[in-house]
Amino acid sequence: MQNSDTNLILIVDDTPTNLEVLSEALTDAGFDVAVATSGESAIKQIEYEPPELILLDVMMPGIDGFETCKRLKANPKTKHIPIIFMTALADTVDKVKGLSLGAVDYITKPFQQAEALARIQIHLKLQNISVALEQQNARLQQEIQERVSAELALQKLTQELEQRVSERTKELSQALHDLQKAQVKLIQSEKLATLGQLVAGVAHEINNPVNFIHGNLQHASCYIEDLLALISLYQTQFPDSSLEIAKKSKEIDLEFIRLDLPKIVSSMAIGTQRIQEIVQSFRNFSRHDEAEVKKVNIHDGLNSTLMLIDHRLKAKPGYPTIQVIKDYGNLPPVECFAGKMNQVFMNVLSNAIDALEELMANTQNFDHKLSPIIRIHTEVVGGDRIAIRITDNGPGISEVVQKRVFDPFFTTKPAGKGTGLGMSISHQIVVEKHGGSLYCISCPGNGAEFVIEIPIRQENFSEPSWWESPDILETSVQSPESSLIAQI
Ligand SMILES: Nc1ncnc2c1ncn2[C@@H]1O[C@H](COP(=O)(O)OP(=O)(O)OP(=O)(O)O)[C@@H](O)[C@H]1O
Ligand SMILES: [Mg+2]
Structure with a gap:
């Protein structure tokens, strides 16, 4: 220039x-x-x-x-x-x-001097203007350049920021999810620990008195037999007893007592034996709930669970009985945490009953066409898994609710009725503990179906040797009482 x-x-x-x-x-x-x-x-x-x-x-x-x-x-x-x-x-x-x-x-x-000078001056002026313009242009170019690079830097920064915000949001929602899961686990293990202690204490306290009642019943039975034999002997030796004895015998219906007393004693023995079994299952539960996988009959677990909720299935004033259809397939023994699986059955069945009760309460003149039904279908699927399908003809589940059914603390029930933990705990048990799957299928207005699928064999399961536990199949079957405990 x-x-x-x-x-x-x-x-x-x-x-x-x-x-x-x-x-x-x-x-x-x-x-x-x-x-x-x-x-x-x-x-x-x-x-x-x-x-x-x-x-x-x-x-x-x-x-x-x-x-x-x-x-x-x-x-x-x-x-x-x-x-x-x-x-x-x-x-x-x-x-x-x-x-x-x-x-x-x-x-x-x-x-022409004047003309030459005028032309020279004009061109100098033009040249000056053009130089000034060029300079200004260069300045503008530089400014544009600076703005473009500032804008680019800003764009990059915004992108980085957006990325960081989305990463952070992802991290936070993952953390929240993990926290909720941990909370559910904690609540569950806390519940079980307290329950375990309680059950162990109760079982211990009941065990002794029941044992001595049961033990003494055998003696009492022998004594009663002896006494009855003695009475018979008296009757043969002294057939003509006094009037007073004859009157008393008639009054107490001695012949009936003689027949009924042994029956009473043996039913008392059966009763105490049952209590002993219950106590034993309490003790098993408190000791073994977290124990290893066992091979069990899933239908026994379903039946015990149904027994525990039997009172909820019975007809009540204004409401008909909830009919349960057991459509059981041919299942092999399944390796699982039996108590925990019973807990899953209890959660799903309780929800089905809740849903049917809600429908009955909301439907005036609940008629026979709408008779409440729960169907339990079991089958082997794919050769290596079993499926348990629990279906009800209740109100069904809307799509919005279906998306959240397994979320911890999600409930549509009134405060105090539902904690919203049943399905998330069940999901954890089925998916994480057993490597299975739990999902629901529902068309609002047409009831709901919950499908529980678990593998027949669990990894890390080793069959006990016959001398360690020859009757493992028998002992692993959960009694209704231990399922009840798993629910509390
Ligand atoms: N069979 C069903 N029919 C209709 N809705 C259902 C059914 N099963 C579950 N749900 C819905 O899923 C929600 C979550 O169920 P979940 O068992 O986790 O919690 P809850 O039953 O509300 O409370 P909790 O089981 O902890 O007492 C229920 O509140 C209900 O809205
Ligand atoms: Mg529930």
């Missing part, structure tokens, strides 16, 4: 008279003037001290004005310097050629 502080004009002409006339006129007008007498010397001079404007003659020895102009325009350092050709008045061809080579104007010889 040229230095606008200088006021230097270079005149290139091989005719000394021309040089003289022009120099004088320009100097008088306040310009600094440099002169060159050939194209070559002009080019050298311009490189050394670039002028603000060049007045260039066409006809010169050596390289002519056109060639000089060409070379100056080809050089990036000099191409911006305005060139005015000096041509003879009639030389139209030269004028056009000069302009096409990049000259800004021409002045004709002989010079």
Whole structure:
């Protein structure tokens, strides 16, 4: 870019008279003037001290004005310097050629001083304006560049920020999910621990008195037998007893007592034996609930669970009985945590009953067409799993609720009725503990079906040797009482 502080004009002409006339006129007008007498010397001079404007003659020895102009325009350092050709008045061809080579104007010889000066001044002004514009343009370009890069940086930053926010949100929702799961586990294990202690205590307290009742019953039975034999003996030895004895015998219906008493004693023995079994299952539960996987009959577990909720299935004033259809398939013994699976059955069955009760309460004149039914279907699927399908003809589950059924603490039941933990605990038991799956199928208005699938064999399960537990199948079957405990 040229230095606008200088006021230097270079005149290139091989005719000394021309040089003289022009120099004088320009100097008088306040310009600094440099002169060159050939194209070559002009080019050298311009490189050394670039002028603000060049007045260039066409006809010169050596390289002519056109060639000089060409070379100056080809050089990036000099191409911006305005060139005015000096041509003879009639030389139209030269004028056009000069302009096409990049000259800004021409002045004709002989010079009209005033016109030449006016043209020079206009071109200098134009040159200054164009330089200022270029500078401004460069500034604007730079500004645009800066803004573009600032915008790019901002975009990058926004993207990074968005990414971080979404990562953080993901982390937080995962943390929340984990926390809820941990909470459910904690509640469950806490419940079981307290329950285990309670059950162990109760079992211990009941065990002793029951044992001595049961033990003494055998003696009592023997004594009773002896006493009855003695009475018979009296009757044979003294057939004619006194009137008073005969009266008393009739009054107490001695013959009936003789027949009934042994039956009573043996039913008492059966009763105490049952209590002992219950106590034993309490003890088993409190000791073994967290124990290893056992091979069990799933139908026994379902039946015990049904026995425990039997009271909820019975007809009540205004409500009919809830009918249970057992559509059991042919299942092999299944390796599982029996108590925990019973807990799952209890949760699903209780929900089905809740749903049916809700429907009955909301449906006036509940008629026979709407008789409440729970169907339990079991089958082997894919050769290595079993499926238990528990279906009810209750109100069904809307899609919105279906999405959240297994979420911890999600309930649609009134406060105090549901904790919203039943299905999430069941999900944990089936999916995490047994590697199975638990899902529901429902069309609102058409009841709901919960499908529990677990593998028949569990990894890490080793069959006990016959001498360790020959009757493992028998002992592993959960009694209804231990299932009840698993529910509390
Ligand atoms: N058979 C069903 N029919 C209709 N809705 C059901 C059925 N089973 C579950 N649900 C819905 O799923 C929700 C969650 O069930 P979940 O067993 O986890 O909790 P809850 O029964 O509400 O409370 P809790 O079992 O802890 O006492 C229920 O509140 C209910 O809305
Ligand atoms: Mg429930």
